Structures are given as C-alpha cells and as structure tokens.
Amino acid sequence: MSYNPSQIEAKWQHIWEDEKAFEPSADKSKPKKYILSMFPYPSGRIHMGHVRNYAIGDALARYYRKASFNVLHPIGWDAFGMPAENAAIKHKLHPKKWTYENIDYMRGELSSLGLSFSKEREFATCDELYTQWEQEFIIKMFESGLLYRKSTHVNWCEECHTVLANEQVEEGCCWRCDNEVVQKEMPGYYIAITKYADELLGDLKKLEGKWPNQVLTMQENWIGKSQGLEFEFELTDESKAKLNNKFTKYKVFTTRPDTIYGVTYCALAPEHSIVKELVDNGSITGKMAQKITHLANMSERERSMMDKEGYPLDIEVIHPLTGENIPVWTANFVLGSYGGGAVMAVPAHDERDFEFATQYNLPIKTVISGRQNENEAHIGEGELIDSHDFNGLSSIQAKAKIIEMMENKGLGKATINFKLRDWGVTRQRYWGAPMPFVHCDSCGLVSEKLENLPIALPEDVEITGAGNPLDNHPTWKHCKCPKCGKDALRETDTLDTFVQSSWYFLRYATDPSKWKKEAINKEDISYWMNVDQYVGGIEHAILHLLYARFFTKALRDLGYFEGFDEPFERLLTQGMVLKDGAKMSKSKGNTVDPDAIIKEYGADTARLFILFAAPPQKELEWNDSAVEGAYRFIKKLYDRQNRVTLDKMPTIDHATLNKNEKEARLKVYEALQKSLHVYETSFAFNTLIAACMEALNALDRQDNEAVWGEGMFIILNLLEPIIPHIATQLSETLFGRKNLHTKIEILNEVFVKDSIILAISINGKRRDEIEVATEATEDEIIAKAKEVVAKWIEGKTIVKEIVVPNKLVNIVVK
C-alpha cells in the first residue's frame, strides 16, 4: 500500500482527540513544561508564518511529552481589533459573528496540521468571561494609581473619528483611509508603565542568553535610560514680567553637565507652556505666532522629517553658574514629551544644537578640549576648558563634580530619564473590551463595581466607520453612577488589544474549571509559570513582549501572584517565511496556501519541509521542489517499514556486525544523541532531520534484521515531534507505539570503532589519509603517515609532527 497522508493524518487526529492526548495532567508533582507559540489573530485563514510558528512549538511540546513531562501547550485567539470592524463595514457582518466564524474556520485549519494543543484551555479574548477579568485588572490598576486619565496630544484621524496607535500611522497618514493624521489634544487612559521602567530594564539581565540578543537590545533602547542632571533656569525679571509672572523658571535635563559652561542659548519645545503663554498673551503675534502654533500642532513624526526651524522668544534666562543672560528660543527639534520639553543648548558639543546655532547665527562656545573642526560639533568627551573651577578635569570627573556642586547649592539634582512613555490604552472603537468606568457629574470618574462586570459590548450596533459606535448607540452609555446612583455616562472608549495579549498566558495556566471564579489561580500558575519556551515572530520584539513583561510585574504587585517577575523564560524568534526573496503577501501575489500544501502532500510534509529548510531563527525561503523532497523522504520512510520484522527493540551484539551494519548503528545513535541537544538547546531541527536522513541512508546500505528494527525504532521516536502522523502510524504498525513511550538509552558501544581514519596534512594542508587501529601508538601513526605522504616530505626537513587524536596528523616541513 502506498503512502496516503490524508487518510493517515485524519485517522490519528481523531484518535488524539478521542484520547484527549494533549490535555495536561492535574498532577502537580510531575515536572512540567509550558510551551507556548504566540496566539493568532483570527484574520480568516492561516498563513505559512503560522505553520512555522506552530510547527516549532508543537515539536517542542511533543518532545517534552514523550520525555514524560507534564506539558501545557495551549492555543487561543487574539480576537479583538480593527479588522473585525473593517469587515463589518465592508461586508455588513457583525464583528462578533465575523470573529467567531473566523475562529471556527482557523481552528479547523490548525487541527489539520496535527498540532498537539490543549483544547480545554482554548478561549478567545473577546469572550465576555475574559473581558470580565481584564476589566477587574483595569479597575485595580486605577485604584492603585497605575492607570490614570489625562488629556494630551494624540494621533487622530478625522475620517475614522478615532485615535490611532503610533504603529497605525503610516508616513503621517491613517493606515485605513490614508487621510492625514493630525495631532489633537484629547483625554485618554494611560497605564504608568514608566513606573516600571527601571525594573523592566534591569530584569533584561535575567533574560540574557535565553532571549535573542537582538530583542534584549531593542527593549533596552526602547526603554532608553539616561543619567544626567536636572536643573532649573531662572527667567530674568523682565522675562517674568512678560509672562505675567505665571512662570519664573523651568526645568531642563542634560546628560552632559560637563558642558554646562558652553550653554549659549536655550530651546523650548513649540508646545511648551511658556511658549503657549507668550502667544496667548500677545507677546508674540502675527506670522511668528502662526508659525509657532503650526509647529506645535505637528506630530513628532512630521517634525522629525523636516529641517530645523525655530524662533527667538525674546525672553532670557540666567545661567545658574555664570549668571550670564541667555536667550530663549523655541525649536522644532525639542521634544515636548521628554525631559520637560526644554534643553540647554551647547552648540560646540552637540550636533543638533550646533546645526541650529549655525542656522540662526547663535554664538558657539567651546568648553571641551579637542574641538578641531570649526564646522562641526565636538561630541566626544575630553578635558574641560573655559569652565571656571572645573578646568582640566576630564568629562567623566566633571560630570560627577558638577552634579555634586549643583546638588550642594540646591540648584539641581542627578536625574534618570527614560524614553519609554506611559502606555495609552484606549481606543474610540467598538470591537474591544469596554473601559469599566463611568463619568458622573457629582462623583467624577468612577470605576464600575466588580460585581457589575463584565461591562459587555452591546450587540445591536451599526458599524459605519464614522465615529465611535458605542458613543453613537442610543442607550448603552446611559447608566447610573456606581457610587451615588445618579444618572451618569458610561465610558465609551475600549481597551487597546495589546492589553488582552498581555496576560493570556496567565489565563491558560489557570485550570479552566476556575475560569468563572477567578482571573488567575495562584496555585496553578505557580506550578505552570514561567512559560518555559515562548515562540513567535520578531515583529513583537518590543510592543507585545514589553507590555506582557510589564503586565506580569503589575499583576504581581496587585497581589494576583508571587514568585516570578518575568513571564517568558526563554524566547525563540522565528524568521519570516519568504517566497521569491520577499515576505509572502497578497498584494505581491507570492503567497503559498497552507491548506493547498496539506491537501497535496499532507501536514507531515509541510511540517517537515518547514523545519528542514532552515534553522527556525532564520528566514525561510519557500521552495516547491524542496517540498517535494520532504515528501519523498516521508515516502521512503513509509516504504522502509517493509524492512522491519521485529516488533520490539532488539539486543544486538555489536562486535559480530559487519562494517556497514556498524556504520548504520553509529548513524542511528548519532541522531539520537543529536536529538537531545536539538530539542533542548539549539532548536536546529534541520540538523536533526539531516541526521535521521543519514541514518536511514546508512540503514539502506545493510540488511541486518536487528539493525533495521533498532534503527526504525529509534528514528520514528526522534521524528515523532516533527512528523507526528506518519511516525505514530508506523510506530503503531511496527512496534505497537512502544518506541514512543520508552526512554531510549544511548549505547556507548556503537561509538567505539575498530579503526580510525586520520587525515594527513603537510604544513596544515590535507594530502592524504590513513586508516589505523584504534589502539595504534603515536609513533606507529607517524610512521605510517610518513609512508603515505613520502612524496611531499622528500628532500625536506621535518620540523614538527603533531598528532591530534582521532582527527589528523600534521607534519611541518621546511
């Protein structure tokens, strides 16, 4: 009978389902492994990236299950988000219906891959039961001061009537309607992730060697810690008057206190409140006021793309050390949201300050030695000059001394700043978890009572794309204040979908029987957490992984659990799947449909190809003929079942075997040895598969019944995590699946060789090889080596002879 993947795969998928083969055990005394591939967004159909993601995770889960671990390998759906609303607009389908139908379809696709997921723990983040607990977290965060409401500048699309996340703004335009995105000041809810900046940064150290360096570096840069000096500039009396004494001073931050004597001007962000005051009170009028207002209304992104631009504000501050008056400008390169929105400008030693100073003819004063070129800033550190008492000090010394002096005089203090901003978590959209808050005229912003949760979405909505459907709904937002009982208005913003993915791994780790009663069960998660291996795309390097790390710490501090600070013990970032050198995408027309591949070749072939073609971390180039090659290997494996006549692991007297038989055993055991390293450390499935291919090739070169039996017994065991259907089928037929439930010991005897082949090189260049007995002495080896390479050493002087055991002989001649 020839290999029939669709029949074999359907058969085993049914058996696994009937056996509930992949549900974790409740027995917490067993050693556990929590293997997690990032959950998918239910977009409608799976793509090759999913196949790769889940094939990797599944191989690990199956391996550890086979190695007698209690394995948690769950799946669920990241089910809230904009595409559902877009589909609603386009196809007049309710987002809920669209989402759950997609989930049903994709669940079918994933199960056709034979993935060993726990089905009992599956959920969608749009399930009301999930929303309920998420709303509880949000309320607790609000109560503890971690979540707050503020009004600030946000990306706003006039066409869609919604706030957009930074990643949804493409070159200044809305990703959906391509309308220009404007900056708008409006209220929103923020989670104070910056309170955890230090811990998020510090704990990256715990992940070193377990997470890819690239991700750690990206997170480090994103958090962006910098140390320096914060101090205040006092305005001159004249300037204070101009500001109607509403301001007397403002703060600046610098990482280069050593250049403080080089300050020649000051720059404020266009949206700085002092600038606003000057415009508002008429100190600045006409064109200049217009231009400044225009700058203030531009997004950071827009500003970053334009040339430097600024205007003198005609006010001055007093240098805290020299007492000199310093002019104050507003400049578009000063960020409003960092370091107080104001900088001390040292054009001699800062590129940006230099460029601006040159452009507007502002003075430049050198205070660090070594500035040779008048046409550029000298950014490096050096020795201080023209800096009063600090002359002659190195930058490093001066930084410390100046900070110390400023602190002693009460002029400033050592400060740490972060680039990380608080996380804006609300969206003016329908398909998300509603914010559990109520606006009351008497009580202000009030959180819902926990017993009223979940605050569910109304189903009878019309989604048109214009405005917020919750806000437009006739009745939904009208409610009673949970505090005073008066008429009040429900918050109509919904939560960012990144909130849901920030704790789903904790939910999986809680036994589903408890899902109604609690969000997270302490005991359950103390057993299952951390996730031992997390697998996902590099595109989540910052956002999701940072939010999830933060949420873990925040929930820990809210008392939901204790004992761990980081959610993901090890992280594997898989490479993209490419076709014709480019990322697969519908617009490029270079997609490969997983369903079609599974239909033509079967899931095992798809999985084998994907794991064989490249190591998981690297990009994977799709190759149709290499897929055929994977299929061919499986057919060959299927065919070789005919060579097996024993139904169990034989005992073999190694010494009695001939050369090819010994070689076959050697290859089989080499593959076995390799499998440990691959599954537990390197994840280089490609090399394990290659080793199995070599083993099968070697088995083909001999026909010892016992060697065949042993070889297939082991190879099927090693390949089961990769090609589970065919491996289980053959294991069942040949060995009653005993080979899948046995720990196979590595036999050292097969690695012992009768003779060794040594390479012979002259001056490091390989010339020939010899075969010697294992027990041959070094002298014997050298003597034999010299015979073989006689023509190369003739007439030369031998300087040195090096014998590397089991490897080679190197003869150095002159």
Add this chain to the structure above:
RNA sequence: GCGGAUGUGGUGAAAUUGGUAGACACGCCAGACUUAGGAUCUGGUGCCUAACGGUGUGGAGGUUCGAGUCCUCUCAUCCGCACCA
C-alpha cells in the same frame, strides 16, 4: 547617524566551537527500468585544469603547526531606533 544581526557551491544549508570545509537536501549531469514521465533507482556534481596539481568560507592583514571558527581593519546586505538633549 546609533544599535543589532548576517555574509560559506547554481540554491537552502552543515561543520562536535581552533583540527579532513560544503554533511543533509534542492537543482543539475549521466545511466538503469519504463510506451511515457515532473514516478522510481544508481552514480556524479565547489571552482580552475586534459591531467599532475592549484585554489576556495565577502575583502585585506594578523595570531597559530593548523583559522569558516580567534584578533584588527574594511566592504556589502538585512532589521530595529531615529533630533530622547
């Protein structure tokens, strides 16, 4: 600009971490079996050379008996951040 990675045959990739470069595949070439084959099997296949041999891991140096692997410089490609004071 800053940061991170990656450069090995026609292609995807290996190389036990300093010890025979190119395992295993794809492709290609030749042959066998076939009415036929995009099926299957066998053999070959880094490059130059008729051969002896030479040469070869982006490039240039260096350390070493010996370097894909270590060091210095350099080039190219990809990714991330991008005026963070």
